[in-house]
Amino acid sequence: MQDIVYFDLETQKSFSAVGGGKHKDKMGMSVGVTYSTKTGKYHIYDEAHADDLVNQLIGADLVVGYNHIHFDYPVLQGYTIYDLASQTSNLDMMADLETKIGFRLKLDSVAKSSLKGSGKTADGLDALKWWNEYQKTKDESFMMKIAEYCCYDVKVTKNVHEYGVENQSILYDDKSGEEVSVEVQW
Numbered sequence: 001m002q003d004i005v006y007f008d009l010e011t012q013k014s015f016s017a018v019g020g021g022k023h024k025d026k027m028g029m030s031v032g033v034t035y036s037t038k039t040g041k042y043h044i045y046d047e048a049h050a051d052d053l054v055n056q057l058i059g060a061d062l063v064v065g066y067n068h069i070h071f072d073y074p075v076l077q078g079y080t081i082y083d084l085a086s087q088t089s090n091l092d093m094m095a096d097l098e099t100k101i102g103f104r105l106k107l108d109s110v111a112k113s114s115l116k117g118s119g120k121t122a123d124g125l126d127a128l129k130w131w132n133e134y135q136k137t138k139d140e141s142f143m144m145k146i147a148e149y150c151c152y153d154v155k156v157t158k159n160v161h162e163y164g165v166e167n168q169s170i171l172y173d174d175k176s177g178e179e180v181s182v183e184v185q186w
Helices: 021-026 047-059 068-079 093-101 107-114 124-137 140-167
Strands: 004-011 029-036 041-046 062-065 090-092 169-173 179-183
Touching (some): 062 140, 093 107, 124 140
Antiparallel strands (some): 029 041
């Protein structure tokens, strides 16, 4: 059985806190989440287990994410000597869609159209706030909020991918509110 691993992570720091997008490796991972089709389970990783996350990604037949090549992998590079982008087999759905339509779509807009209303539950800024609260209080409930949010993003990523595979297209609403279909070969 092919092991498709769906992947997302949340960070400890914002772009501004590390001096901009060129320093993603300094942003730190608060939580990383995967879903493996081989195990049929979600896996949640904290910073102390970043090596385990890297090993799962390296061992996957295919890693599917949404902007993971240009964001999540560079953040995770701070924890490994592997060149994740070249040492893994990847489908970055955002990058694929960008090559087809010429601009970047948010996961939320693709999910809301393709999955008929099923979008994200929060955003990365919420996850940063929860991380900062955890750092101040050591209240594990803030880590659980990050993990829950990240798990849901992985679920949405998985559902969008499966929709694209099944329908050979993805839907999104353009600026005028019209639904647009984009052909994909996932």
